[in-house]
Amino acid sequence: MSFSLLLLSLFAPRALAKEPADGAMLYARYCALCHGDDRQGHAADHAPSLRSPQLMGNASPGFLWTAVAQGRPGTAMAAFAEEQGGPLSHDQQHVLLEWLMARSGVPSEPVDDVVVNGDPLQGRVVYDEHCASCHGVKGEGGAGTALGNPVFLATASDGFLRHTIQQGRAATPMPAFAQTLGEKETDDVVSFLRARAIGWDAPPPVRVRPPDLDAAVLNPDGPPARLEHRERRFVSSVSVAAALAREERIILLDARPVSDWQRSHIPGALPGPFYDGVDAIVPHLPRDGTPIVAYCACPHAASGKIVDALKGRGFRQARILDEGVLHWAAAGHPLELGDGAPAKSRSDALEPTG
Ligand code: HEC
Ligand code: HEC
Structure with missing residues (x-):
């Protein structure tokens, strides 16, 4: 959907209203990890407060909608819209944003009507x-x-x-x-x-079928990956990249929303978004001690949630990629696009933020 279409759709007739509780549930499942249980912000990374009156009252609905639907590429804020591979349908996004607005308790008074001519x-x-x-x-x-x-x-x-x-x-x-x-x-x-605005248009939908869960193990015939760990919890990018280069046996799980996996991921990583938990994946994981590394961008919150869930299910060897995937990319370690093609350059995979 083009950006203008997306904005137009904001004004499309609403689908039937959902229970108000749905907004709270959607928030708890998809947003609280980073924006905090009570929308206070800064629970993970630098996720902003979603209850400050200056944001909730004065941002335009289109600004908030696009932040959630398209995310902020190159940061921990993923695209949550279904057509980008995210988990939220159009209706769910309406319910969630309406709930956020209602909870903030301030009227929507966008302050867009100003032209600034500075130097x-x-x-x-x-x-x-x-x-x-x-x-x-x-x-x-x-x-x-x-x-x-x-x-x-x-x-x-x-x-x-x-x-x-x-x-x-x-x-x-x-x-x-x-x-x-x-x-x-x-x-x-x-x-x-x-x-510094270089213009932007919502990218076309990327929908690539993720690999089969049974194909979770990379280099199945190789020796188990030798990873240096810290506190039995974290492993470094360098250590994981070296294990991949040595073609050692390993399982990589991308704990971000699937839209991020669609855009680019560490080669061979399976989507394992934090909000889905591990029930679907666990039956496909071998119980032979194969090292498992989960990663996200935030840089530990989502991967930490998946690793804790795996440990709870007996996978004591599960680890967190210490610095997260943005650091992985910045250090020049490989990424591939959702369709399995190598990312041509870093800017291919992560739009520049500078
Ligand atoms: C993995 C962490 C993470 C999750 C989960 C997440 N966000 Fe964010 N969000 C961020 C970060 C980090 C930013 C700021 C990005 C930047 O640097 O520009 C952000 C920015 C935003 C913004 C823009 C705020 C502003 O000040 O302009 C909105 C709105 C937002 N998120 C809403 C949501 C909603 C709604 C959800 C749940 C559907 C959600 N986010 C889930 C990390 C997250
Ligand atoms: C002490 C740290 C700090 C300084 C200094 C600071 N900011 Fe911020 N700024 C933040 C944080 C943190 C946020 C996100 C607010 C939140 O947590 O909800 C933010 C948010 C913003 C936003 C909204 C961004 C968005 O994604 O919606 C703008 C615009 C902004 N700052 C501009 C500026 C400008 C311009 C300056 C200098 C004149 C400045 N800031 C100085 C910390 C700072």
């Missing part, structure tokens, strides 16, 4: 001084979100950027700059961010 060169100076420490020198993210992300920049209006900078986000590390920066400096930094 992007001056804005860069403001950014380096006041923003880069949290949002990254190139907008790649850190304690704060990835402000250089193409999906973010394509959907955040000038007014929303300016409002966020002035008001901050209550009960999060994002300060309010209304007292610190003047009107001009604020406009300048908005224009600096805006100047």
Whole structure:
């Protein structure tokens, strides 16, 4: 679905309303891991608060919808829309967003109606001084979100950027700059961010059939992977990459939403999304001590959930990829696209965020 179609569909007649409880259930299953049990944010990685009035009240419905449907590629925020391989149907996404809005208790008052004409060169100076420490020198993210992300920049209006900078986000590390920066400096930094928007359109649906669960074991004839572990819990990217290069026996599980697996994954990894648990996979796993490594992007929360579940089922050798898959990619270890083709370059697999 094109981006404009996607926005249009926001205004399509609603399917029958679901029980309000469904929103809470969807949230607990798919979002709480990173955004926190009570939407407070920062439970894993730097997932923002989903209850700050500055976000829930002042973002446009399209901004919130796209963040959830398409995710923020190259960050831990995956695409949750079914057509991208995510777990949420269109109706479920409506129910979930309506629940989030209702829980936040603020009316929806988007602040998109503002045109900002600042000086992007001056804005860069403001950014380096006041923003880069949290949002990254190139907008790649850190304690704060990835402000250089193409999906973010394509959907955040000038007014929303300016409002966020002035008001901050209550009960999060994002300060309010209304007292610190003047009107001009604020406009300048908005224009600096805006100047970096390279445009973005929702990618066409990628639906690749994941490999058979019976094909979980990689290099079935090889010796078991020798992995250096930390606290019997974590293994490093270097150690896993070396085991794969030596063609040792191993099982890799991608604990992210399947949409992320569809976009790119460590070669041979099976999707094992955190929200599905391990019931479906366990019968297909050999009980011969074959090392199992789960990974995610956040960088431990989703993989940790899968590893704990596996340990609970007797797979004591299950481990977490220590630094997560974004670090794996940044270190130049191999990835393949959902259809099994090697990713041509890193930017093929993970859209640049800087
Ligand atoms: C694996 C961790 C993870 C899960 C699970 C997750 N998110 Fe996120 N989410 C993030 C991160 C990290 C970001 C910020 C990404 C960035 O750097 O731009 C984010 C950003 C967002 C944003 C944009 C917020 C803003 O300030 O612009 C929204 C909205 C959002 N998530 C909603 C959801 C919803 C709804 C769910 C459940 C369907 C969900 N997320 C599940 C990690 C996650
Ligand atoms: C102390 C750390 C910190 C500093 C300094 C900071 N931010 Fe943030 N910023 C954050 C965090 C954390 C968030 C996510 C808010 C949340 O947790 O809900 C955020 C969110 C944002 C957002 C919303 C992004 C989104 O995905 O919706 C914008 C825009 C933003 N910041 C701009 C700026 C600008 C511009 C500056 C400098 C003038 C700045 N920030 C300085 C921590 C910071």
